[in-house]
Amino acid sequence: MEGLNPIAPRTNYLVDTDVFILWQHHHQIARKFFRQPPGRIYYSKQTRKERLHPFLSSREGRRIVRLLKRFRRVNPDQRIVAAFSDLLARYSYLRDHLGDALIAATASVKDLTLVTGNVRHFAPIEEIKIVSFPGNFGA
Numbered sequence: 001m002e003g004l005n006p007i008a009p010r011t012n013y014l015v016d017t018d019v020f021i022l023w024q025h026h027h028q029i030a031r032k033f034f035r036q037p038p039g040r041i042y043y044s045k046q047t048r049k050e051r052l053h054p055f056l057s058s059r060e061g062r063r064i065v066r067l068l069k070r071f072r073r074v075n076p077d078q079r080i081v082a083a084f085s086d087l088l089a090r091y092s093y094l095r096d097h098l099g100d101a102l103i104a105a106t107a108s109v110k111d112l113t114l115v116t117g118n119v120r121h122f123a124p125i126e127e128i129k130i131v132s133f134p135g136n137f138g139a
Helices: 017-024 028-035 045-051 058-069 078-090 092-096 098-110
Strands: 012-015 040-044 072-074 113-116 129-132
Touching: 012 098, 017 028, 017 045, 017 058, 017 113, 040 045, 040 098, 045 058, 045 072, 045 098, 078 092, 078 098, 092 098, 098 113
Parallel strands: 012 040, 012 113, 040 072, 113 129
Antiparallel strands: none
């Protein structure tokens, strides 16, 4: 693991689903993060799937779609699928966290720094860089 890294200016970030959830719940640091991103923001197709579940009201769904449209979605390609498979083989705990495995594979293949509030889910994965949210963004 390259570990928890301090914020680097103009870094490319893959934002985990939990940060979008914080935005949805009007978390001030999450709102500021998306209003004034510290770098280029990407999100996994997995995040879109998780945020647009059928339990959302149509109004909430529209809000999420508007937010996501501001950033770049990364769809799984053959390299991400191969990395996903490799991560599942190397880190057996990910077999119970397939969404996290797909997000980690995306960050690894695209060389994106993962922004997450769930550091413990990703900390064992040596192939990715992680930044804790909101900790490193609270200033």
